[in-house]
Amino acid sequence: MQETNLQKIIVPLPSKGLIYPIDSPLHKKETITIREMCSDEEDILTSLNLIKTGRAIDTVVKNCILEDNINPDKLLAGDRNSVIIGLVLSSYGNKYNVDVTCEKCPDINKQYEFDINNLPVKYLSIEPAEIGKNEFEFVLPKTKRKITFSLANSEDNREISTTVQKLKSATNSTKETNISTRFKRLILSIDGNYDKTKVSEFIDRRMMPIADSIALRKYMDEISPDIITKQDFICKFCGNEGEVNIPIGFDFFWRG
Numbered sequence: 114m115q116e117t118n119l120q121k122i123i124v125p126l127p128s129k130g131l132i133y134p135i136d137s138p139l140h141k142k143e144t145i146t147i148r149e150m151c152s153d154e155e156d157i158l159t160s161l162n163l164i165k166t167g168r169a170i171d172t173v174v175k176n177c178i179l180e181d182n183i184n185p186d187k188l189l190a191g192d193r194n195s196v197i198i199g200l201v202l203s204s205y206g207n208k209y210n211v212d213v214t215c216e217k218c219p220d221i222n223k224q225y226e227f228d229i230n231n232l233p234v235k236y237l238s239i240e241p242a243e244i245g246k247n248e249f250e251f252v253l254p255k256t257k258r259k260i261t262f263s264l265a266n267s268e269d270n271r272e273i274s275t276t277v278q279k280l281k282s283a284t285n286s287t288k289e290t291n292i293s294t295r296f297k298r299l300i301l302s303i304d305g306n307y308d309k310t311k312v313s314e315f316i317d318r319r320m321m322p323i324a325d326s327i328a329l330r331k332y333m334d335e336i337s338p339d340i341i342t343k344q345d346f347i348c349k350f351c352g353n354e355g356e357v358n359i360p361i362g363f364d365f366f367w368r369g
Contacts, residue, residue, distance in 0.1 A: 120149040121179065124199035127191040127338030128237050132247040132264065137187075138180050140245060146179045147196055149203040158366065167274075170197065170366055171267055186268035189247070191235070191339030193267050194361050198229060198340055201366065211364060213357055215348040227344050227359050237338040248301060251332050253325035260329060261302045264337055265295075273298050292326065293317075299333075 123144045130142035139145065154173045163169040171185040174196055178185070185193065201209070207230035213222045242248045247263040265273070276294050293316050300312050315321065321329075342359040359365070 119151060120203055122147050122149065122199050122203045124195050125234050125236075127195055127234050127340065128189045128264075129338075131237055131244055132189060132241055133187075133245065135245045138182055139192075145183075145192075145196065147177045147199055147203075148179055150177060150200055154204075164363070167271060170363065173200070173366070186266065186271075188267050189338065190265050190267065190270060191337060194340045194342075195234070197361055197366060198232060202229060209359065209365065211360065213346060215351060215353055216355065217353040218348060218351050220348065220350040222346075222349050225346070225349075229342075229359065233341040235337075235339050235341050237336065239336055249336065251329055253321070254328050255322050255324045256320075258325075259304050260300055262299045262329075262333065263301055264333070265299060269298055292330070296321075296326075296329075 123146050126139065126143055126145055130137075130139045133139040133141075150173065154176060157163060157172050157176070158169055160169060163172055174185040174188070174193065175183070177200055178196065188196070207228050209227045209229050210224040211227070213225040214220070215222065239249070242250050242261065247266075248261050249264070251260045251262065252258070253260060263269070273291070273295050276298075277290055280290050280294070296316050297309075297313050300316075301307060303312060303315050306312075342361065343356045344359060345354070346357045347354050
């Protein structure tokens with residue numbers, strides 16, 4: 114573990130470490146130790162190159178994790194969110210101001226204040242097909258095909274976003290491919306066949322009815338561990354009351 118005079122913080126791992134390989138420092142760990150940010154992280158967060166490549170946040174995460182040999186790319190998305198919230202809390206405090214658009218008006222509530230302290234943790238609710246493997250099973254309700262899939266980590270989400278943008282640019286189309294691209298990345302096998310070509314064919318040849326697609330995505334969302342960022346919101350203009358999810362992105366991370 115790295116030595117530092119900066120404040121150390123222990124944050125929960127919503128996955129409880131159950132999806133990390135046995136040789137990973139995070140295997141079956143329920144918490145991770147991080148440190149608060151310093152001027153080094155400010156330099157990273159103002160690096161135009163890192164911002165452009167989308168690596169600024171992950172570089173900061175890697176810097177501030179005190180356990181050795183942790184690859185931020187392999188952090189499950191919910192575990193990464195927990196680290197980010199811990200870093201923001203320790204470095205900036207619990208108040209977070211962000212512009213929120215009302216669904217009813219729709220006016221923009223400038224710099225609406227949220228409290229990010231003590232956000233609820235949504236822990237992994239089921240065990241993976243095998244402890245130490247990011248692999249889960251699901252039977253499609255309509256076609257009865259047995260699917261195994263992984264939950265997205267930081268690298269998966271970045272690659273999915275990059276692929277979607279490349280496809281839009283290559284075809285000069287406004288067609289969105291978020292769902293099919295995500296399925297191709299995260300579905301590991303179909304009826305025990307782990308051939309990625311077969312997985313792609315299953316999706317591209319329209320062999321998955323929309324009922325199965327919706328059911329699979331719903332199940333993925335239900336079991337995905339994360340930090341619950343939903344908070345109460347009251348529009349300053351029309352008085353509409355509701356809940357909004359606080360976005361965990363670059364703006365959340367950088368207050369400079």
